[in-house]
């Protein structure tokens with residue numbers, strides 16, 4: 001039996017929606033993107049949602065709109081994809097790469113407080129809802145509480161976290177700004193795409209302008225629709241980050257399916273949790289929030305040093321049994337650019353190091369059958385005991 005690491009499942013409805021856009025003659029940003037923004041803001045219980053062409057673009061717009069720049073320090077967890085840190089360099093600021101909490105791989109209040117103690121003033125913190133789980137936001141040990149006390153802007157890299165919630169409500173409903181990904185293998189997709197969500201009026205206004213070449217469309221629209229479309233003004237050297245309607249049409253169908261997708265992933269996660277719980281050489285993902293708050297984008301397991309085989313060998317042996325896996329992540333402090341420019345050494349990241357040595361992510365997506373989930377389970381059990389098929 002083959003179980004790829006990810007499969008999109010049936011996309012007939014999405015195909016029909018794209019065909020409709022193509023026949024309409026309006027291919028770039030238009031009514032589909034506007035509708036997706038309105039629905040997404042509603043789901044996040046937020047005032048503003050801006051559709052863009054990637055989560056990376058959303059993160060860039062967020063950090064730019066917050067006015068972060070050269071001389072500013074921005075805390076980023078090491079257990080993430082490069083996009084979370086590269087946007088800090090885009091605006092000329094300095095990433096402070098920090099370790100994560102063992103078990104959850106989250107950046108918590110205490111880790112942020114340690115970074116403040118070690119480095120002094122921090123302008124912003126980018127937290128990653130690793131695998132779809134949120135950290136505690138409110139109360140004494142809440143990271144949002146701490147950011148508010150310290151005047152630190154909180155950017156949520158919510159690439160794994162739609163739909164998900166924290167103790168403060170849906171992701172995007174509190175905090176300064178949350179950035180979602182609609183990349184092909186994320187929890188909902190537009191092929192490529194992303195969404196910036198915020199309640200901050202000024203941030204939304206700036207990001208809206210910078211998303212499209214620095215064109216102040218609100219000003220232009222004040223003149224009325226009878227003004228020719230060549231009459232626009234540019235107030236900044238903006239970017240080209242808008243989401244075309246071709247993609248937004250896919251997103252509208254996926255948005256309607258997203259809640260069902262999440263439930264399907266939760267069922268798979270719970271089946272894995274039940275059927276792998278007795279393996280002594282494996283840590284399963286540790287959850288501190290109720291299962292139905294979790295987006296379950298990833299199911300990362302960690303092989304202990306005492307396991308019969310190494311992580312790399314487990315990946316090969318699983319592949320020989322038809323099971324695709326992935327690794328989340330080779331930590332940023334092990335990436336040449338961040339290691340060399342920030343002088344990072346592994347000893348500063350003991351939790352991420354321990355996870356990195358043993359981590360692999362099992363397939364978890366709505367189109368998986370129960371038989372496929374069970375094949376993954378029996379394959380994991382087999383490779384840890386008997387080696388390859």
Ligand SMILES: *Cc1c(COP(=O)(O)O)cnc(C)c1O
Nearest residue numbers: 054055056081083159181182183
């Ligand atoms: C996928 C991902 C991104 C980037 O998303 P894009 O839409 O591809 O730009 C950023 N952060 C994390 C944690 C991701 O997994």
